[in-house]
């Protein structure tokens with residue numbers, strides 16, 4: 001459903017990501033791994049149409065996204081859960097979630113999506129009036145993912161799922177991501193913790209200094225000597 005062909009992206013004169021080709025299928029979880037500064041966030045920004053500079057082809061369900069602004073890409077069905085979650089700290093959970101619904105016009109549609117988020121994350125339902133800035137890290141991540149789901153995406157880009165979270169919290173989030181996939185939503189997951197990434201995803205891509213150097217099923221990646229050495233510590 002998503003296909004990148006020879007995508008290069010960066011900031012002004014600085015090219016961070018070079019000649020990346022990558023694809024995500026229907027109802028599939030794909031992971032993107034790589035060390036700090038490899039360009040993972042930049043690549044997700046390129047897909048979302050918010051990288052300052054991007055060349056190459058980005059197709060989504062057969063449509064070329066290259067010249068579309070960010071909000072049009074949301075409308076096409078791609079949601080972005082940014083690194084660091086970026087919630088509006090003084091606003092309630094509910095209001096943060098509603099920020100994700102800016103492309104949906106009918107009240108019934110918005111209500112339906114809000115109920116879906118509360119069903120996936122009962123914790124958010126319980127605390128809907130609480131200010132986002134007072135939430136635990138895990139709850140903030142739930143809220144950020146929930147906000148993404150409010151635009152009714154077919155694909156969700158998640159940048160650093162587990163960052164700063166306790167293992168049990170991450171396990172719970174991981175289970176919910178599987179539910180989200182089962183709802184028919186594909187996920188492109190950027191994740192530092194390769195064990196979690198490989199558990200969730202069916203395929204993966206290694207980004208090394210802005211280029212894809214290893215591609216395969218997560219079972220293959222787990223056995224790859226380069227990945228084992230650098231990321232699994234074996």
Ligand SMILES: Nc1ncnc2c1ncn2[C@@H]1O[C@H](COP(=O)(O)OP(=O)(O)OP(=O)(O)O)[C@@H](O)[C@H]1O
Pocket residue numbers: 011014016034035036037038039040041042043083
């Ligand atoms: N706004 C910016 N302007 C200029 N350069 C930037 C900007 N944002 C990121 N970069 C540079 O782009 C490179 C890749 O950064 P990016 O955030 O995409 O990496 P990453 O793989 O997401 O890293 P991390 O694992 O630390 O999140 C880095 O060298 C970084 O300094």
Ligand SMILES: [Mg+2]
Pocket residue numbers: 040041042083159
């Ligand atoms: Mg990043």
